Every structure is written in structure tokens, then in C-alpha cells.
Amino acid sequence: xxxxxxxxxxxxxxxxxxxxxxxxxxxxxxxxxxxxxxxxxxxxxxxxxxxxxxxxxxxxxxxxxxxxxxxxxxxxxxxxxxxxxxxxxxxxxxxxxxxxxxxxxxxxxxxxxxxxxxxxxxxxxxxxxxxxxxxxxxxxxxxxxxxxxxxxxxxxxxxxxxxxxxxxxxxxxxxxxxxxxxxxxxxxxxxxxxxxxxxxxxxxxxxxxxxxxxxxxxxxxxxxxxxxxxxxxxxxxxxxxxxxxxxxxxxxxxxxxxxxxxxxxxxxxxxxxxxxxxxxxxxxxxxxxxxxxxxxxxxxxxxxxxxxxxxxxxxxxxxxxxxxx
Amino acid sequence: xxxxxxxxxxxxxxxxxxxxxxxxxxxxxxxxxxxxxxxxxxxxxxxxxxxxxxxxxxxxxxxxxxxxxxxxxxxxxxxxxxxxxxxxxxxxxxxxxxxxxxxxxxxxxxxxxxxxxxxxxxxxxxxxxxxxxxxxxxxxxxxxxxxxxxxxxxxxxxxxxxxxxxxxxxxxxxxxxxxxxxxxxxxxxxxxxxxxxxxxxxxxxxxxxxxxxxxxxxxxxxxxxxxxxxxxxxxxxxxxxxxxxxxxxxxxxxxxxxxxxxxxxxxxxxxxxxxxxxxxxxxxxxxxxxxxxxxxxxxxxxxxxxxxxxxxxxxxxxxxxxxxxxxxxxxxxxxxxxxxxxxxxx
Numbered sequence: 079x080x081x082x083x084x085x086x087x088x089x090x091x092x093x094x095x096x097x098x099x100x101x102x103x104x105x106x107x108x109x110x111x112x113x114x115x116x117x118x119x120x121x122x123x124x125x126x127x128x129x130x131x132x133x134x135x136x137x138x139x140x141x142x143x144x145x146x147x148x149x150x151x152x153x154x155x156x157x158x159x160x161x162x163x164x165x166x167x168x169x170x171x172x173x174x175x176x177x178x179x180x181x182x183x184x185x186x187x188x189x190x191x192x193x194x195x196x197x198x199x200x201x202x203x204x205x206x207x208x209x210x211x212x213x214x215x216x217x218x219x220x221x222x223x224x225x226x227x228x229x230x231x232x233x234x235x236x237x238x239x240x241x242x243x244x245x246x247x248x249x250x251x252x253x254x255x256x257x258x259x260x261x262x263x264x265x266x267x268x269x270x271x272x273x274x275x276x277x278x279x280x281x282x283x284x285x286x287x288x289x290x291x292x293x294x295x296x297x298x299x300x301x302x303x304x305x306x307x308x309x310x311x312x313x314x315x316x317x318x319x320x321x322x323x324x325x326x327x328x329x330x331x332x333x334x335x336x337x338x339x340x341x342x343x344x345x346x347x348x349x350x351x352x353x354x355x356x357x358x359x360x361x362x363x364x365x366x367x368x369x370x371x372x373x374x375x376x377x378x379x380x381x382x383x384x385x386x387x388x389x390x391x392x393x394x395x396x397x398x399x400x401x402x403x
Numbered sequence: 404x405x406x407x408x409x410x411x412x413x414x415x416x417x418x419x420x421x422x423x424x425x426x427x428x429x430x431x432x433x434x435x436x437x438x439x440x441x442x443x444x445x446x447x448x449x450x451x452x453x454x455x456x457x458x459x460x461x462x463x464x465x466x467x468x469x470x471x472x473x474x475x476x477x478x479x480x481x482x483x484x485x486x487x488x489x490x491x492x493x494x495x496x497x498x499x500x501x502x503x504x505x506x507x508x509x510x511x512x513x514x515x516x517x518x519x520x521x522x523x524x525x526x527x528x529x530x531x532x533x534x535x536x537x538x539x540x541x542x543x544x545x546x547x548x549x550x551x552x553x554x555x556x557x558x559x560x561x562x563x564x565x566x567x568x569x570x571x572x573x574x575x576x577x578x579x580x581x582x583x584x585x586x587x588x589x590x591x592x593x594x595x596x597x598x599x600x601x602x603x604x605x606x607x608x609x610x611x612x613x614x615x616x617x618x619x620x621x622x623x624x625x626x627x628x629x630x631x632x633x634x635x636x637x638x639x640x641x642x643x644x645x646x647x648x649x650x651x652x653x654x655x656x657x658x659x660x661x662x663x664x665x666x667x668x669x670x671x672x673x674x675x676x677x678x679x680x681x682x683x684x685x686x687x688x689x690x691x692x693x694x695x696x697x698x699x700x701x702x703x704x705x706x707x708x709x710x711x712x713x714x715x716x717x718x719x720x721x722x723x724x725x726x727x728x729x730x731x732x733x734x735x736x737x738x739x740x741x742x743x744x745x746x747x748x749x
Contacts, residue, residue, distance in 0.1 A: 080414070080417075080456075081414035081417075082414045082417035082418045082421060082456075083456055083460065085414060085415075085418045086418055086421050086422070086456070086457075086460055087460055087461075089418070089422065089496075090460060090461060090462050090494065090495045090496060091462050091463055091495075093495040093496060094462040094494065094495040106467075107463040107467040108463060109460070109463075109469065134414070134415050134418075135418075137415065137503060137505075138415055138418065138419055138422075138500070138503055139500060139501050139502050139503025139504065139506060139540065139541040139542070140422075140500060140541070141501075141541045163498075165501075165541060166498075166500060166501065166541070167498035167499065167500070167501065168498065168499045168500065168501050168502075168539050169538060169539060170498075172535050172538065172539045174532075174535070177528060178528065178531075178532050181514060181517060181528070181529070181532060182510060182514075182532070184513070184517055185509075185510045185511075185512075185513025185514045185516070185517055186509070186510060186513060187513075188513045188516055188517070188594075189509055189513060190640065193505075194505075194509045194512075196413070196416065197503070197505050197506045197508075197509045198506065198509040198510060198513065199416070200415075200416060200419045200503075200506055201502055201506040201507070201509060201510050203416075203419050203420055203423040203443065204419070204423050204499055204500055204501075204502060204506070206423060206427065206442055206443050206444075207422075207423035207424070207426050207427050207499035207500070208426070208427075208430075208499045209427065209430060209431075211442070218562060218565045218566055218591060218592060219520070219562075219591065219592050219593075219594075220591055220592070220593045220594070220602075220638070220640075221513075221516065221517060221520075221593075221594045222593065222594055222595050222596070222640075223512070223513065223516055223549065223596060224595060224596050228659070234505075234545070234547065237545050237546060237547070238504055238505050238508075238545045263546060264546035264547070264548065265546065265547045265548075266547070266548045266549070266550070267512075267516075267548070267549040267550060267596070268550045269550070269597060270596040270597035270598070275546075293659065307543075309546075310546050311546040311547065311548035312548065314548070315548055315550050318550070319550070334576075334582070335576075335580065336576055336578070336580065336618065339576055339617065339618060339620060340615075340617045340618065343556075343617050367718045367719055368718060370717050370718050370720070370739070370742070371714045371715065371717050371718030371719075372714070372742075373713070373714065373717055373738040373739060373741060373742045374738070374741035374742040374744070374745055376742075377742075377745050377746065385746075388742075389743065389746055391717070391718070391720055391721075391739075392717065392720075392739040392740075392742050392743045392746075393739075393743065394720040394721060395716065395717045395720035395735055395736075395738075395739035396735075396736050396739045396740050396743065398720055398724045399716075399724065399725060399732045399733075399735040399736045399739075400736055
């Protein structure tokens with residue numbers, strides 16, 4: 079029997095029950111389990127299957143709950159499972175206009191890689207379920223949001239499971255990466271870069287990490303960590319914006335060059351005079367990378383740290399390409 | 404969307420399809436297989452397979468024996484003879500499922516990203532939409548957010564020309580540093596995080612080209628209609644496709660930097676020898692037999708010309724080194740060296 083048939087039967091059985099079904103009842107009666115159930119034998123592998131199926135179903139947003147049998151609180155064997163209808167069903171008053179549907183289509187289309195692509199595709203299936211016509215191709219646009227950082231997927235998992243995470247993090251200027259153990263709060267993309275807002279459990283304070291500076295694998299904790307509710311994503315973006323606002327680089331750009339044309343069109347860029355450009359930035363090292371790439375088209379006037387960082391990169395580029403390989 | 408036509412690879416996705424299909428079928432009463440397939444953007448076979456599975460599914464029931472009344476039923480005559488679906492008996496399931504926290508978060512973050520589009524959509528539409536998604540989720544959507552990206556003013560003009568199917572001309576600054584007036588049929592606006600591109604039919608080159616929006620200046624929307632639909636030209640996901648005159652370059656890099664090469668290179672040759680490629684075919688001629696530095700890999704990439712590559716490598720010299728050809732190495736030395744001269748004289 080295909081896996082989806084067993085999962086479908088489990089969802090139907092748990093939706094149909096008010097009082098809930100015990101694990102024993104499920105394994106012995108529900109399609110896909112009952113065929114493998116042994117009335118007086120060992121059902122350990124079937125029980126593990128059920129545990130995995132529960133997780134898979136919950137991940138889809140199905141509110142599969144476990145309740146105590148009255149009079150037997152805390153007894154694991156007598157837990158009763160069910161899916162309450164009101165928590166399962168999409169509220170009846172939710173509907174979408176044509177303009178909204180177009181936007182939802184585009185939003186889903188923007189995720190073309192990784193788990194968010196699968197999730198947005200599933201969300202579209204659910205929209206189609208209520209009759210929303212999402213088949214019209216949206217002409218004119220093909221948006222795309224990247225999640226290139228290897229750390230993105232595991233950290234997104236950590237966020238949705240509410241567990242802690244640990245990873246090696248290389249802070250610019252440090253000689254080696256250092257292990258950080260964190261409680262993730264939000265993943266935000268700012269200026270095209272993914273950042274993690276998290277409580278660094280080493281210092282007990284919130285920190286913002288750039289995903290591209292995470293070196294090596296991300297390890298997830300096993301048990302959920304309590305996080306007080308808050309709009310952490312909005313807070314993280316506001317903080318990054320404040321940093322962006324406060325940091326200004328002063329540049330000299332060659333007229334008509336790529337640097338002048340492209341940097342001059344950045345949000346908030348201003349020109350205090352011919353060939354001069356004031357540019358806001360969030361991260362000095364990332365800006366230094368970018369400015370070094372513009373080569374002789376840009377000269378950094380200040381701040382001094384930025385100027386120094388750019389010169390360092392240019393020197394390294396010359397050094398590594400002058401030497402014999 | 405082409406990706407939707409793919410069969411579902413995972414049981415979770417197949418289950419979501421079943422849970423979504425049933426309420427739709429109940430709601431419509433009668434629907435043809437073709438219509439349902441078009442609505443869900445799946446093949447007709449996927450619809451027929453799903454309906455066949457639904458028709459034998461149900462709940463254990465009072466007897467726990469899945470008796471007839473405990474199962475879904477369909478009108479088999481309509482199904483077998485007319486390819487139409489009519490559910491005649493339903494159990495347990497009649498309403499659409501909620502979004503998961505992550506599904507809602509994916510769409511909400513996607514909408515945040517789109518907010519920078521210059522459409523005539525007031526922000527109220529976005530916030531009411533995000534609110535509905537949050538309300539339609541079974542748990543609080545996970546905390547994933549995207550700041551509105553930089554969009555240059557040209558986006559609005561170009562988008563307008565795409566919609567009205569008018570030719571546009573503009574000055575384009577190439578990575579080489581040369582400026583040229585181009586006249587194109589705009590086809591589609593693509594984005595890649597904070598970068599925006601125009602895919603267009605370039606009249607002078609009789610081919611589809613990709614232009615960075617932030618390199619376009621002096622845009623004129625003409626009143627000349629586009630020269631054709633160009634429907635026969637497939638616009639794939641890749642922004643840049645390799646040409647015959649591409650430069651083949653051997654680089655050494657930190658594996659984590661591979662993703663950063665992104666759209667700069669038209670293809671990455673994954674099979675490139677890690678040992679420097681002695682005895683390899685013609686193109687590896689200049690590479691020597693030395694092993695890459697510890698923790699680094701060697702790979703060959705294709706680039707349109709050395710100018711975009713020298714910019715890329717100078718931007719991340721600690722992560723990427725060009726090994727071969729020597730001209731490409733020299734281009735980096737010249738580029739970075741010219742910049743250093745400015746600092747020395749400044």
C-alpha cells in the first residue's frame with residue numbers, strides 16, 4: 079500500500095473521531111496499519127511507523143492532537159489521538175480576490191529551490207482546494223528568492239520545530255571560527271543576505287548572525303526551547319535598517335563607470351558633488367568585498383576601516399594572481 | 404508553471420494533494436478529469452489515480468471493518484465512461500485544510516519580497532493578504548521575513564513596456580565597460596534576490612539577452628509594438644546561457660564559495676579534475692599538476708568574457724583564485740593593481 083494511502087486513511091480516521099483513538103485502536107483498525115498488526119505479537123516497528131507518520135502529518139499543518147483519557151492522566155498507552163475539525167479546516171470566511179490570487183501566485187513562484195519551494199507549492203494546492211484559480215501564468219515577472227546558504231534549511235527547521243542550534247561562526251577579523259549555541263528567533267533577508275536573529279546562549283543575549291559566515295554543518299537540538307512570543311523578524315529587520323542608516327561610506331566613482339551607474343542607484347545613495355557618492359551600508363566587510371570588485375572605478379574616501387579593508391582585498395587579489403600557481 | 408506539472412515526489416505532497424482535491428470535488432459536484440487536472444496543474448493520470456484511491460478510502464467505522472457506508476463512493480459510470488468525477492458518498496472530510504506554519508511563512512515572505520514591485524497595489528492589499536494567510540494557518544507562521552529589495556526606477560518603465568508589448572531602447576553598460584544603445588522586445592522581468600534583470604529579444608543580435616536593470620540608462624519606451632511574440636524562444640530559469648565563444652577558466656576555491664559564483668558563470672563543470680588535470684584535453688593545457696591548497700577544490704567554469712570574472716574574483720580574493728588561463732590571471736592583477744595605484748597616489 080502506498081504511503082500516502084496510509085497517511086490519508088489515518089487523517090480520515092482521526093477526523094471522524096470525537097473522543098479520539100488510542101494507539102492500539104489505530105494500529106489494529108486503520109488501513110495501512112491493520113494489515114501489519116499482530117494481535118498478540120510485537121508491534122514495535124509499526125509503532126515507530128506511527129510516530130513518524132504523526133510527525134509527517136503535523137508538518138503539513140494538520141493539528142493532530144493527543145489527549146489524556148479521562149481518569150488516566152499521564153498514561154502514555156491510553157493517550158487518545160484525534161484531529162479536531164475546527165482546527166483542521168480553513169476558516170470559511172477566507173477567500174481571495176483576483177488581484178490577491180495573482181500576488182499569491184507570484185509569491186509562491188519566487189521560491190524555486192529548497193524546502194520553501196515545496197511548501198509554497200503545497201500552499202498553492204490548498205488554495206486551489208477552495209477553488210482559487212491559480213493556473214493563470216503571471217506574465218511579465220519571474221521573481222526569485224535565493225536560499226543559497228547551506229545553513230538556511232537546517233536553521234529554518236530549527237525555527238519551525240522551536241529547537242536550539244549550534245554552528246561554527248567565523249566573525250570577520252577572527253583567526254578561526256568559534257562554536258555558537260543559539261536559540262533561533264527569526265530568519266530575515268536584508269540587502270539580499272540571509273541573517274539569523276537568535277539568542278546566543280553563551281552570552282544569554284540576542285545576536286544577529288550572517289548565514290554566509292556560518293562554516294560547517296548546523297546541529298539541531300532535540301528538545302523544544304521556550305521562546306516568549308514576539309515579532310522577532312520585524313525587530314531584526316528594523317535593527318538591520320538602523321545599522322544601515324547609521325553607516326555611510328564616502329566614495330569617489332569614475333563618471334560613466336559601472337560603479338557610478340549601479341552604486342548611484344542604490345536605495346539612499348546621494349551624490350554630494352561631481353564624482354562623489356555617499357552610500358549607506360550594513361556590513362563593512364560585505365561592502366568592502368563589493369567595492370573591491372569595482373576595481374579602479376571606486377576609491378574609498380572613508381571611513382578609514384572600509385578603505386583599509388578594500389585595499390587589503392585588492393592586495394590579496396594581486397598577490398594570489400601574481401604568484402606562480 | 405512548468406514545475407507544477409511534475410508528479411509529486413514525496414508522500415507528504417501526495418497527501419496534501421488528496422486532502423485538497425476532495426473538498427474541491429465535493430464543492431463542484433461534477434467536474435471532468437481534464438478540468439480538475441487543469442485546475443490543480445497536474446496530469447490527468449494524477450487526477451484519475453487520486454480519485455481511484457479516494458473511492459476506496461474511508462474510516463474504520465462502527466464495525467472497524469471499513470464497511471461500504473464507511474467509504475467514499477463515486478459515480479463509476481460517470482468516471483469510467485465520461486471521464487467525469489461525481490462524489491456520491493463522502494466521509495469525514497469536506498473542508499479544505501489549513502496552511503502549515505511554514506507554508507504560510509513561505510507565502511508571507513514571498514509577498515514581502517514582492518512589495519517592492521512598482522505595481523499599482525496599495526500596501527493594504529499586502530497586509531490584508533498576509534493577515535489572511537496567518538489566520539488560515541494551523542499555527543503561528545514561522546518567523547521568516549524579507550526586506551523590500553532595492554528596485555531602480557527603471558523597473559516601473561520596463562514593466563509597463565512588457566505589459567503593453569512595446570519595444571524599448573536604452574544605453575547598456577557592459578561588464579567590459581563599453582556603452583551601447585540597444586533596442587529590444589522586452590519579454591520578462593526576472594529577479595534574483597536584490598538583483599533585477601530584463602530578458603529581452605535583442606534586435607541587433609537576433610537572440611534573447613539578459614540585461615541587468617541597474618546597468619540600463621536612458622530608457623525610452625517606443626510606440627512600436629514588439630516584433631513578434633517570441634513564444635518559440637524558451638525562457639529558462641537560468642539567466643545566462645553559455646555561448647560557443649565562452650571562456651573556459653580553471654579556478655580554485657573554497658567549496659562554500661561555489662554558491663556565490665551563482666549567475667556569474669554560465670556553467671560549472673563539476674567533473675573538473677581536482678588534481679590539476681595533467682594529460683587532460685586541450686583546454687587544461689596551462690594548468691599544472693600541483694594539488695589545490697588544503698580545503699580548496701579545483702573546478703572549471705564557463706564565463707562569457709574575462710571582464711565579469713575579474714570583478715567577481717577581485718571581490719572575493721580569499722575565496723577564489725584563477726588558476727588558468729594566464730590571461731585571466733593577468734586581468735585580475737591589472738584590475739586590482741589599477742585600483743591600488745589610485746590609493747597610492749590619492
